[in-house]
Structure formats: C-alpha cells, structure tokens
Amino acid sequence: MQSYFKFEFLHFFFNKKNIAVYVILLFFSCYYAMVVAPSYDPIEKVDKLEMEARYLTREDFLNSVNTERMHPSTAYAVMTYPEWNEYEKGRLDALEEHDFKKYAEATSKWYTYSDGMIYKGGDFLFYHPRYYTYGNNYAREDGHFAYLSAASRYEGYAEGDYALSIDVFEERTALQTWQRLLQSYLPFILIVSCILLSADIVLKDRRNPTLLRGFPMSPWRRLLVKGGVALFGSILAFIPLAAGLLIIGARNGFGSLDLPVPIYSHVDKSFSLISLSEFMLQNMALIILWFVLIISLLLLTSILIRNEFANLFIGFAVVIGEFTYYTRGIGFIREVQWYPTSYIQVGQVISGYRNYVYESNALTLGNGATVLSACVCIILLTVFIISNLPKFKQL
Amino acid sequence: MLPFLRGVCMRNVLKTVLMIEKSNKKNIAACIIIAVFVFGLISFITTEEKGNLIKERTGDYQSVSSALYKFQIEDASENGDGSDLYKNLVRQQRVISTQRMAARVDRPALYLETSLELADLRDAAFKMDGFQDVALYLPTKTENQLQRVYYQELVNEGKSVSQNPLSFYQFLGYLFGIIGAGWFIFVSIYSCGILIEEFQHTSLIKGYPISFGKYVLAKCSSAMLMVGIFILLLFICSLPLIYFNGLGDSSYPVAVYSGSIEVFTTIKFIGVSVLYMLLIALFAILLSIILNMLLKNMYLTMFVQLLLYISPYLFPGMMAFVPWNPINYLNFSRIFNGETLDLATPAALYMSQGLITIGVCIVIMLFIIKAFFTAGKLKRV
Numbered sequence: 001m002q003s004y005f006k007f008e009f010l011h012f013f014f015n016k017k018n019i020a021v022y023v024i025l026l027f028f029s030c031y032y033a034m035v036v037a038p039s040y041d042p043i044e045k046v047d048k049l050e051m052e053a054r055y056l057t058r059e060d061f062l063n064s065v066n067t068e069r070m071h072p073s074t075a076y077a078v079m080t081y082p083e084w085n086e087y088e089k090g091r092l093d094a095l096e097e098h099d100f101k102k103y104a105e106a107t108s109k110w111y112t113y114s115d116g117m118i119y120k121g122g123d124f125l126f127y128h129p130r131y132y133t134y135g136n137n138y139a140r141e142d143g144h145f146a147y148l149s150a151a152s153r154y155e156g157y158a159e160g161d162y163a164l165s166i167d168v169f170e171e172r173t174a175l176q177t178w179q180r181l182l183q184s185y186l187p188f189i190l191i192v193s194c195i196l197l198s199a200d201i202v203l204k205d206r207r208n209p210t211l212l213r214g215f216p217m218s219p220w221r222r223l224l225v226k227g228g229v230a231l232f233g234s235i236l237a238f239i240p241l242a243a244g245l246l247i248i249g250a251r252n253g254f255g256s257l258d259l260p261v262p263i264y265s266h267v268d269k270s271f272s273l274i275s276l277s278e279f280m281l282q283n284m285a286l287i288i289l290w291f292v293l294i295i296s297l298l299l300l301t302s303i304l305i306r307n308e309f310a311n312l313f314i315g316f317a318v319v320i321g322e323f324t325y326y327t328r329g330i331g332f333i334r335e336v337q338w339y340p341t342s343y344i345q346v347g348q349v350i351s352g353y354r355n356y357v358y359e360s361n362a363l364t365l366g367n368g369a370t371v372l373s374a375c376v377c378i379i380l381l382t383v384f385i386i387s388n389l390p391k392f393k394q395l
Numbered sequence: 396m397l398p399f400l401r402g403v404c405m406r407n408v409l410k411t412v413l414m415i416e417k418s419n420k421k422n423i424a425a426c427i428i429i430a431v432f433v434f435g436l437i438s439f440i441t442t443e444e445k446g447n448l449i450k451e452r453t454g455d456y457q458s459v460s461s462a463l464y465k466f467q468i469e470d471a472s473e474n475g476d477g478s479d480l481y482k483n484l485v486r487q488q489r490v491i492s493t494q495r496m497a498a499r500v501d502r503p504a505l506y507l508e509t510s511l512e513l514a515d516l517r518d519a520a521f522k523m524d525g526f527q528d529v530a531l532y533l534p535t536k537t538e539n540q541l542q543r544v545y546y547q548e549l550v551n552e553g554k555s556v557s558q559n560p561l562s563f564y565q566f567l568g569y570l571f572g573i574i575g576a577g578w579f580i581f582v583s584i585y586s587c588g589i590l591i592e593e594f595q596h597t598s599l600i601k602g603y604p605i606s607f608g609k610y611v612l613a614k615c616s617s618a619m620l621m622v623g624i625f626i627l628l629l630f631i632c633s634l635p636l637i638y639f640n641g642l643g644d645s646s647y648p649v650a651v652y653s654g655s656i657e658v659f660t661t662i663k664f665i666g667v668s669v670l671y672m673l674l675i676a677l678f679a680i681l682l683s684i685i686l687n688m689l690l691k692n693m694y695l696t697m698f699v700q701l702l703l704y705i706s707p708y709l710f711p712g713m714m715a716f717v718p719w720n721p722i723n724y725l726n727f728s729r730i731f732n733g734e735t736l737d738l739a740t741p742a743a744l745y746m747s748q749g750l751i752t753i754g755v756c757i758v759i760m761l762f763i764i765k766a767f768f769t770a771g772k773l774k775r776v
Contacts, residue, residue, distance in 0.1 A: 023694045027701045049465040056467040129460035134453040
C-alpha cells in the first residue's frame with residue numbers, strides 16, 4: 001500500500017497539468033497581491049471627508065433651525081442629530097489624535113445608532129449611496145447587514161487589546177484579506193483547483209494499464225489511495241496562494257489571528273464575535289470536507305463515465321449548482337440547507353451571511369458538515385460497490 | 396536536396412505535426428475554454444443588462460452621489476456657498492437625471508445633447524480644487540474624452556445610441572474590447588511547452604529527416620494555425636447571435652485611442668484587434684521557444700511570460716520611460732482605452748507603435764532562434 005501511495009504521489013506531482021495548476025495559482029496570487037489588493041475600496045472605510053461632511057451638514061442644520069412650529073420630520077432631525085453628531089465628533093477627534101481605540105469605540109456606537117435610525121427610520125434616511133445599485137431591491141438589507149457587522153467588529157476592536165491601525169479597520173492586512181476572500185471567491189478558486197488537479201487521477205492509468213498489474217491491490221484500495229493523494233495535492237494548493245499573503249503582509253502588515261470576526265446569527269438577528277483563528281479553522285474544515293466530496297465524486301464519475309471532460313463538467317456543475325436555485329429569501333420556503341451546493345460559499349456560510357440572504361437559520365457549520373459528510377458516505381459506498389463488481393475489477 | 400523535394404518534406408513534417416496536434420488534449424481543452432468564454436460572455440451581457448442605458452446612467456448617478464457624500468450639503472446655486480467642484484457635481488447629477496429620463500421616455504436627441512453637456516461638465520471638473528478626493532468615483536480624463544468623441548460621432552452620423560449589445564457586430568465589438576486583457580496569457584499558457592519535449596530528448600528529433608530549424612518552423616506554423624482556429628472559433632461561436640438578434644451595425648462607432656482620440660467603425664476595430672491578436676500570438680509562441688531553450692522548463696517558461704506580462708502594472712513608470720518596449724502592448728485593450736494616459740506618469744502608447752514594436756521583436760526573435768539552431772548548439776543541448 002505504501003509503495004503504491006508513493007507511486008501515485010510521484011505521478012501526481014510530476015504531472016504536467018498539476019504543476020501548471022500550481023504555477024498558475026502562484027501567479028494569480030502574486031498578481032492579486034500586487035495589483036488587485038491595493039485597489040480594494042471598501043464602502044465602510046475610514047474616510048475623514050465623509051465624516052466631516054455629515055457632521056458639518058447636521059451641525060449647520062442644528063445651528064440654524066427654527067424650533068418653533070416644526071414639521072414632524074424637522075422635529076425628528078432636531079431630536080436625533082445631536083446624539084448622532086456626538087458620535088461623529090468622537091470619531092473625528094479620535095482620528096485627529098490617532099487614538100485608534102477611541103475611534104473604534106465611537107465608530108461602533110455610530111454604526112449602531114445610524115443603523116437604528118436608518119433601518120427603522122422609514123424612507124427618508126439612507127445608508128451609504130454605494131449600496132443602492134441599479135436593480136438591487138435589497139440595498140436597505142445590505143446596508144443594514146454591513147452597518148451592524150461593522151458595529152460589532154468595531155466593538156470588538158474597542159474591547160480587546162489589539163494593535164490597531166487604519167489597515168486593520170479597513171480589513172487590508174494579510175490575514176484579514178484572506179478572511180475577506182474566503183467570504184467571496186476564494187472557495188471557488190480552491191474547489192476549482194481541486195477539480196482540475198483530480199480530474200485525471202484515475203483515467204491516467206488507462207494510458208499504461210500494464211504498469212499497474214504489478215501492484216497486488218484491489219481496485220477499491222487503489223481508488224482510496226488515489227483519492228488520498230488528490231486530497232493531499234489539493235490541500236497543498238494553499239501554499240502557492242500563501243505567497244500572495246506574504247506580499248500583502250509585507251505591505252499592509254499581517255494583522256493578528258486574534259482579531260475579531262463578526263458572525264451573524266439569524267435566530268436572534270444579531271452579531272457575535274469569534275477570533276480570526278477560529279474563523280479560519282472552521283473555514284478550513286469545511287473546505288477540506290468539500291475537497292473530499294469533490295474527489296469522491298470525481299472517482300465515481302471516473303469509473304462510471306470514463307472521460308476527463310465529463311469529470312470536469314460534473315465538477316463545475318457542482319460548483320455552479322447554487323446559482324440555479326438561489327434567490328434571496330428562498331430559504332424561508334425551501335429547505336436549502338439539505339442541498340450540499342448551498343454550502344459552496346464557505347466563508348459566507350460561516351459568517352452567517354448566507355443565512356441572512358437565504359432568510360434561513362439552518363445554514364450552519366454543523367449542518368454543512370452533516371450534509372457534506374452524508375454525501376461523501378453515499379458516494380464512497382457507491383464507488384465501493386461498483387469497484388467490487390467483477391466487471392470493474394480491471395479499472 | 397532539390398528545392399522541390401525540400402518543399403515536399405516540409406509539407407510532410409507539417410502534416411505529421413498537425414496529425415499529432417489533432418489528438419492533443421490541450422487543443423481540445425483550449426477550444427472548449429474559448430467556447431465557454433464566448434457563451435459565458437453572452438450570458439454575462441444578458442444578466443448584467445449591458446446596453447441598458449437606464450442602468451448605466453443609474454450607475455453614473457450613484458457614483459456622483461458617492462462623490463457628493465464627501466461634501467457638506469450647501470447652496471449649490473450660481474452664487475451659493477458651495478465649492479466649485481461641489482456645484483459642478485450637483486449639476487452633473489442633475490444632467491444625469493435628465494439623461495436617465497430621456498432614455499426612459501425614448502428621446503434620443505435629448506439624450507445625446509445631455510451626454511455632451513455632461514462630458515463638458517466633467518471636463519471642467521478635472522481642473523478644480525479637491526478633484527483628487529473624488530477622482531475614484533468619476534471617469535478619468537481619457538475615458539471622458541472617449542465618451543465625448545463617441546457621442547459626438549453619434550450626433551454627426553445621426554445614429555441611435557441604443558443598440559442591441561447581443562447583435563453580432565456589437566457583441567464582437569464588446570468581445571474584442573476585453574479579450575486583449577487575457578489573450579497573451581492564454582496563448583502563453585497554451586504554448587509554454589511547445590518545444591520542451593524536443594529539448595529534453597534531443598535524440599527524438601535527430602531521427603527526423605529534416606533539420607531541426609525546419610522542424611521548429613513546422614511546430615511554430617502548426618501552433619499559429621491553431622491560434623487562427625481559436626480566433627475563428629470566436630466568430631463561429633458568435634454566429635448564433637445573427638439568428639437570434641440580427642447582424643447589428645458594422646459601422647457603429649467605437650471610440651479608441653490610437654495616438655489621438657478617434658472613432659473606428661466596429662468592423663475596423665475588430666480588424667485591428669485580430670491583427671494585434673495574431674501578432675501577439677506569434678510573439679508569445681516565439682518567446683516560448685526562446686524561453687524553452689534558455690530555461691529548459693515549461694513551468695518556468697510560463698511563469699516568466701506571465702511575470703513579463705504584469706511587469707507594466709508593477710512598474711507603471713517604466714512605460715513612459717521605455718515606450719518601445721513590446722511588453723507594454725501585450726494587453727492591447729488597455730492601449731485602445733488609452734488607460735496608460737491616466738497613470739501617475741502618463742505614457743502615450745500608440746496603437747500603430749505597438750504593431751511595429753511587436754513586429755520588430757518578432758523579426759529579432761526569429762533571427763535569434765535561427766542563429767541558435769545554425770550555430771550547432773543543439774548538439775550540446
């Protein structure tokens with residue numbers, strides 16, 4: 001068994017296509033770090049001009065308003081602006097004094113207060129204009145989520161003992177960039193790499209069938225070894241991606257693994273904080289489970305259909321499966337938590353954002369792990385049965 | 396050998412090479428990637444509602460609102476307290492609203508008129524104090540000029556501003572407008588291992604009845620033939636659009652930077668793009684051969700090529716310093732957009748300059764390769 005593992009291992013890592021995948025990943029991670037990451041422009045950034053503009057507008061209004069016989073909305077403004085401006089002033093002053101802890105505290109309060117005003121305030125107050133894109137009927141919900149998430153994050157910064165900086169606030173440090181990417185397209189890149197790496201792991205043997213006769217192993221065990229090698233290879237895909245992380249770290253600092261990450265809970269509609277290291281570990285666990293699922297699926301299609309392009313097609317179908325049924329709020333009427341494809345956006349599942357957009361409270365790490373492992377078990381069982389059929393003894 | 400016989404031989408080699416290429420999985424995969432790209436682009440245009448003027452103007456409106464978010468709300472009238480830039484932005488916002496209204500009630504003349512007014516307003520804004528703070532939300536100077544020229548041409552030609560983006564020519568115009576960003580990467584990944592087997596096992600080719608130089612030429616021609624097929628495939632995959640959405644307007648204007656801001660017809664734009672693509676493909680293939688010789692490793696070849704490709708992004712200052720560097724022109728979409736004019740150190744890279752530079756480099760590389768093979772170094776490889 002060991003020698004066969006070694007044999008497969010060497011085959012895997014001297015496979016031209018696989019090395020090419022690693023090289024391309026390395027290139028894109030460097031490209032991302034050097035060209036894309038510096039132009040990251042978050043909506044909720046530390047922008048002095050915006051704060052000043054809001055502050056001065058409200059201050060001017062308060063100074064010049066005639067408080068006799070007011071229109072109800074004027075009265076509302078007169079009532080709410082002083083507190084709002086107090087927080088805004090706090091943020092501006094803290095920024096002036098470079099007191100980041102104070103800034104975090106004031107900002108957290110500002111976000112909580114703003115969200116309370118805007119979300120419940122009816123149709124005359126708005127979130128940042130960049131949420132209101134064309135055709136986005138959920139701009140208000142997006143703003144609500146972003147504001148509450150920022151409030152919780154800044155609260156974490158204010159309470160803990162971290163080395164704060166503007167890069168940390170805007171989530172530009174290396175580890176935070178990694179965390180942001182896990183919540184956007186990094187899971188796709190990793191899973192697609194896994195598909196590309198393992199698409200030919202079984203079918204390559206058809207080129208030299210005699211070579212394998214020498215190994216006294218059953219097809220099932222052989223498949224298991226192949227799966228193991230592919231899993232190991234897919235996990236190694238993290239290494240070229242880490243190169244980009246080093247470049248970002250050298251530029252914007254690495255951040256700390258203790259930094260807080262806000263997690264949304266749909267049950268009580270609020271955020272709680274976990275540390276970045278915990279967030280990463282949960283993500284890694286789910287991603288590795290995805291790798292196992294994809295690899296076992298590809299093993300199954302390899303012995304059933306026996307065509308590399310069919311493997312790729314089925315792999316990609318799983319990756320984009322969620323788009324076929326995803327609609328905002330669909331979780332309210334459909335049991336999306338039982339579809340494995342609902343968990344493909346690993347970071348968003350763990351941060352609770354998927355629950356928010358699906359309006360479901362069942363898309364959790366635990367459910368994800370259960371559903372994915374169940375799929376893996378079913379697929380592997382099928383592979384086991386098929387590989388033990390006399391017809392398939394010769395792979 | 397008689398010249399005639401030599402010709403037959405060459406043809407045979409090319410035939411053999413092509414036969415090998417035909418069953419090469421890489422070619423099939425590349426063709427599939429191209430087809431997926433074209434169909435993906437079609438679905439992207441559909442889902443993103445490209446060509447929906449109301450959507451585009453709403454995006455503009457939103458950007459200006461974001462810019463205005465940085466200003467205290469003040470009196471924006473002619474004699475008001477607001478700064479010049481603030482007044483300008485408020486007027487931009489108003490003009491965009493008019494545009495949006497004109498698109499909604501289908502008044503093309505009004506739409507074009509307000510578009511030109513907007514371009515003028517934006518042109519004035521570049522010189523105002525504090526522009527840098529909001530530059531992120533507004534088009535750059537070159538983008539604005541391109542827009543202006545495009546609208547002016549529409550007014551002159553009496554053409555309609557709304558075109559179906561999925562009609563054949565309009566789609567191809569869009570496709571060739573963005574393909575320049577990835578074409579070199581695609582060809583270099585495709586060709587990075589072109590001669591690696593031969594360099595690793597020289598005995599393989601010593602058995603061939605022709606010189607190695609000829610063999611390389613045959614390999615190169617077959618690769619170029621494949622590139623031709625890839626480009627053809629782009630057109631073929633777009634053909635269904637004729638049936639569904641019609642041919643479109645082949646003389647519809649496309650604003651490009653070619654040394655000055657000017658207007659090409661769509662068909663001319665496609666022609667120039669294809670020419671660029673062919674030259675860049677040849678450049679990439681020859682570069683692959685040279686790097687294969689030097690590095691003897693396919694992955695290093697690919698990596699070096701990709702690094703060369705992004706070097707202008709990493710060192711933007713170099714572009715103005717060495718405008719005759721062919722690497723600057725590999726992303727030709729960027730040249731057509733005039734993007735390099737808006738960098739911190741503006742570089743005026745012309746379209747024709749790029750063609751000449753890449754052409755000259757191809758000739759130089761051919762000489763290098765020829766010199767290498769005639770110097771008998773191969774025996775020592």
